[in-house]
Amino acid sequence: MARQTLLLAVANLLIPIAILVFATGFFPYKPFMTGLATYENPGWENIFKWKKQPEPKFDKLVFMVVDALRSDFVYGEDSGMKFVQSLIRDGSAIPFTAHATSPTITMPRVKAMTTGSIPSFLDVILNFAESDTSSTLATQDTWLAQLKAKEGGKLVMYGDDTWLKLFPDFFTRADGTSSFFVSDFTEVDNNVTRHVSSELLNSDWNAMILHYLGLDHIGHKAGPRSPNMIPKQIEMDGMVEQIYSAIENEDHLENTLFVLCGDHGMNDGGNHGGSAPGETSPALVFISPKIKKITEAIAKESPTKPKGEFEYYKKIEQSDIAPTLAGLMGFPVPRNNLGVFIEDFLYFWDDGIDRIQLLLRNAKQIKTIVEATYPSLGFSDEVKELDCDKSLSSGERLACKWQNVVQSMSTVATLHPQTRVNFLFSFLRDAQDTMSSTASNYDVSRLFLGTFLAFLSFGLTFLTLPKLRRISSAAIAYTLTLSLYGILMFASSYVEEEHNFWYWATSGWFFYLFISESRKQWFPKFIFHPAIMLLLLHRIIRRWNQTGQKYAGAPDIVHSVVIRGPHSIILWFLVGATYTDIMFRLSRHVARSVSTFEHGNTRDNVDLESTDINGIMGKMAILPLTVTAFLFKLAFTARDAPELTQGFNDGLLYGLGTLSLVSVAQMVFAGICLIGSWQIYAENRRSKARKRGAGSGDLAVALFDLLALFLITQTKAENIPLFLYFRCQLFFLTHIDLSPTAIALTTILLAQTSFFALGNSNAISSISLSNSYNGISGYSLPAVALLLFASNWAGPIFFSSAGVLLLGSHGREQRFVNKEELDARDWIAEEREHLMKQATKESEGRERRKGATDVWRGHIALLTLGVSAGLVAVMAACMVLREHLFIWTVFSPKFLFAGAWGTFFHLGVSIAWGSALWAAGKL
Incomplete structure (x- = not known):
């Protein structure tokens, strides 16, 4: 019996180890290039007389994030943000629906907006660690780092302390607030608002980040239809009006770009983290009196109805924010960026050569990432003959599109600038789609090891089960349940x-x-x-x-x-x-x-x-x-x-x-x-x-x-x-x-x-x-x-x-x-x-206690067998289907849930609490 107890203890110890080993192979940090990007010669000087760089249109930035600001909260007919809608109607604002990729939680979304890259799914876990500093962006290239590096660059931040964890020692002035105390709807936002008036009068900063949390907290507590939701939208709308009025009236804010956005949306339950349309569709509005220059001929109706589910106006990727800010504010595109400059803002520059240069710099920056992913393919700046009519892989298709760019740039004959722009956008958007969906750099050996350890836990547990003289119907039902469950884990629709x-x-x-x-x-x-x-x-x-x-x-x-x-x-x-x-x-x-x-x-x-x-x-x-x-x-x-x-x-x-x-x-x-x-x-x-x-x-x-x-x-x-x-x-x-x-x-x-x-x-x-x-x-x-x-x-x-x-x-x-x-x-x-x-019957009592111990050990063994069998199935499915289209939206969340069932529930509840309850029953 002591041997069975030891085997069962080892089997349960292997469960968290297997989960941890598998997770480190399944959720590794994606590699990134360190250091800040600098302006480099875009090439083809014999064709184009490049300026040093296109003239920036703004020198200050107010970046206001309203957590969980779903698109309909701003653009819908029931929205409380009437002032923002008026700015859209008169052309002082350009609205978008930003696509936030899964996982739709704050930390990875802030990373996407500031670096232009696709964050690791591991940030789901790090997002809940209030004291975590391992996810810092201090050594990565972001638009914050670029603005700070500019002469006289100073940053200030008020709101969600996620920014302080991601950007330690970046801000001249800051006041962070915990994003996880969702019971508070008011103080968490008042703590931000109380700094705004004084900061709008200061002229020593070139970027001010505001991150309001109250709307997200209302969603978590009571959902998007809460009676508190419209008043909160009206409050946020009032802050937009206050900031916009300052931009209009304060001389030192004359060239200020105001960006209003949500980091993610929310579903009908008020939660987020998945890939439902409501969660992946935050609002994004670029605001400035200067924007009227490019919106004079474009009258936008507001409020309006969505074209699709939560899709209002033009839909862009959230990562597009980073290269767009780079062009508008005059700094290099961050090195790890996968975003594409938003086409609407090209028309700030009247010269077609400036437009081409902006997109070309963006394209060459993304090309370095593409080259690192497909090193065997040629992405030379010289004209080459490629067979682009055959069936192409993703990398070959990108190589062909880059050749289209090279040929258009190398053509001495005059081409309409828009033709070159179209070739550049074709490459950029295809490269963005391809690189965003490229599988993570899995550590396959760790995936195998984690799965093996889970299987070993299953095998050791099986050895502790009593030998059956006859197979019971309950045992058959138990086996059938585990077997069917394991099979179903390999189908995304069944997991959902x-x-x-x-x-x-x-x-x-x-x-x-x-x-x-x-x-x-x-x-x-x-x-x-x-x-x-x-x-x-x-x-x-x-x-x-x-x-x-x-x-x-x-x-x-x-x-x-x-x-x-x-x-x-x-x-x-x-x-x-x-x-x-x-x-x-x-x-x-x-x-x-x-x-x-x-x-x-x-x-x-x-x-x-x-x-x-x-x-x-x-x-x-x-x-x-x-x-x-x-x-x-x-x-x-x-x-x-x-x-x-x-x-x-x-x-x-x-x-x-x-x-x-x-x-x-x-x-x-x-x-x-x-x-x-x-x-x-x-x-x-x-x-x-x-x-x-x-x-x-x-x-x-x-x-x-x-x-x-x-x-x-x-x-x-x-x-x-x-x-x-x-x-x-x-x-x-x-x-x-x-x-x-x-x-x-x-x-x-x-x-x-x-x-x-x-x-x-x-x-x-x-x-x-x-x-x-x-x-x-x-x-x-x-x-x-x-x-x-x-x-x-x-x-x-x-x-x-x-x-x-x-x-x-x-x-x-x-x-x-x-x-x-x-x-x-x-x-x-x-x-x-x-x-x-x-x-x-004292002796009979001792036998009873021994029998009770055997019964409890057998119960734990059956529960452990079920957990380990489920883990083997989920891990095997994630490993085999790691190239699957839904690996990050379906199978990865399932693995996280399986980890919670295996550790917190099985070890914490079934074994620890269950043993205490069993002992209490023997008093």
Whole structure:
């Protein structure tokens, strides 16, 4: 047995190692050229009489980023940014929809806008590390570095401290704000605005960066349709008006270019990180009175309707910002840039030669990157004969397009400048598309090693399983589930819609349980068969939220029934029922613990007449906690999603609005910890007094119920009723005779099902930050990480813990779960009889403890086998399909989720917390 324990420990240790090794090969930093670019001779002097460089049109820059500024927030008919729309109409602004490539989160988007390059997907992880400095751009060429290097170059920055991490020691004056404290909508922006007026009067800077966060925080907390959204847009519009007025009236700002943009957008849930149209379509507006020179003949309607989904006006790549600023402000294009100068701004220069030079410098800069990628192909500046009529690879096609540029530049005969411009744009845009989609520089050896280590974990775990004399049906179902899951990981569409696999697998398992149980005994009423009830509940749960990609916006129960209408009565009735159920359960635990101290730490001599008093005491102890928890959720929802609280008394909502949500949440968490500590102390005293070999399981159930209260505190109000259905599922599972293998399979199925039922998916944008700051008044990475995980994995945590209770009740007539439903007199008689038997069977108790250890080890082995098998499948799919079109939008996020399931959930919840809960059941 010691050997099996050692093998299982090694197998679990290999899981995080395998994930880390694979990640370092799959998400390496892309190589970049160091140093700042300088102006070089563009060549072909015998044809063109180049000036030193085209004259810059601006000498100052105000770069205002409004985090998550989706295109329709500026250009749409419902936008609150009316002043920006007026600038578009009168020609003082040129609007675009910028395409932000996945991952659509702040750090990689800022990198794309400042370097013009395509950031590494690893920045998804680094983006959440508040103290991370490894992702600095201090040694890379950016437009900030170029502006700072200019004579008298000074930069100032106010807002998201991501800029301070990326550009350490770049700014003469700066005031950073944490981007992760999403509970704050106002102070985080006021901290930026308070500096603007004074800085507009200063003339010592040549670039001012402003990064507002409030709009993004509103999205995370309450979504794009929050009543707070339009007021925030109006506030941002007012800042644009203030800055534009200063540019018009202050002499030292006369040649200032004002850029308003979003780093990314948001989806209908208010989140981002994936590749949905709403997430990848931020607004981008270039503003200046001087822009009227190139917009006089172009009247733009504003507001307007989108041409496609969130596509307003002309669509460009976000990386195009870097070379465009380089041309407009007179500095070399950053060395690692893959952006293309925006064609609209070419007409600032009347001379066609200037336009050609701007594009040629841009093209030659990108050509150096193309040459490094395709070193065997010739990208010479001399005319060559190439066979461009055959079927061409990406590199050969670029070589042919570069030859078109070379030939047009080498032609002595007069060509219309626009012809050369067209050849240059053809090469630039093709090179941009090709290099942006070029696969990362994978370390294939690390990919193989990581996959092998995951497979080794699977093999070691398999060796710890007991030898089966006969194959059980549960083992067959378990094997079939893992095998099908592994196969489906190689198809992008199935990864996107993974929830359907778990929904159908769970339905099939419940139907099998119905058939299996019916053979043993036929329930008098078919409809009340536990497995049938499980199927009915499962049907409701799976339809509660639509998730995935294909049907993400389709009608579901929560939006079509529960919160439909002006009063949301159904929602709060179900929420209240969920809290009431937990209150009664917790009050029973407190009542038992009180009776323990009243009657000499045992229950043999309990006066039955005192049980009612103890029950009242239990309710009095728990009622304040559950009421406070309910009021916190009501106040939280009223503040962030008031449309869900319509119908409540206005006075009540006003009173709740005066509460400090941080303080109330802290009271709830403190109450949970206090009751939990009391239960541990009381059950420990009772266990010592009884001196018996097997515990009653009361403490495990008490901790489970307290955990449920914590989890619903971390859940959106509209999803809280799901926990009532989860509890009902657990109740019916206790009425089915499940083997340990069946319990492990049920735990896996319901953990996965509940994850998707709560609205999650394999897209990073499905990660919700709305409950990640409950009870926290400032940014703390450990606390936020814990709450973030708990809020997004609440369902799996619930069922992983429920699996421990089911396993503990196996062979003990379900005493862990439904013991509280017994009549008090019967329960006491049962306890007395059990104590008498235990006193005479000490040796039997030791055997029982040994058997319990074997059962728990077997349960962990089955869970580990499932996790390692899933990791092998996901890693193998990512390795084999690393050239796939959707590698960064589908398979890479899936690997990140698999890593979270394998480390935080499996090691942290299933093993660490599960072991603690199992030990509590033995007291």
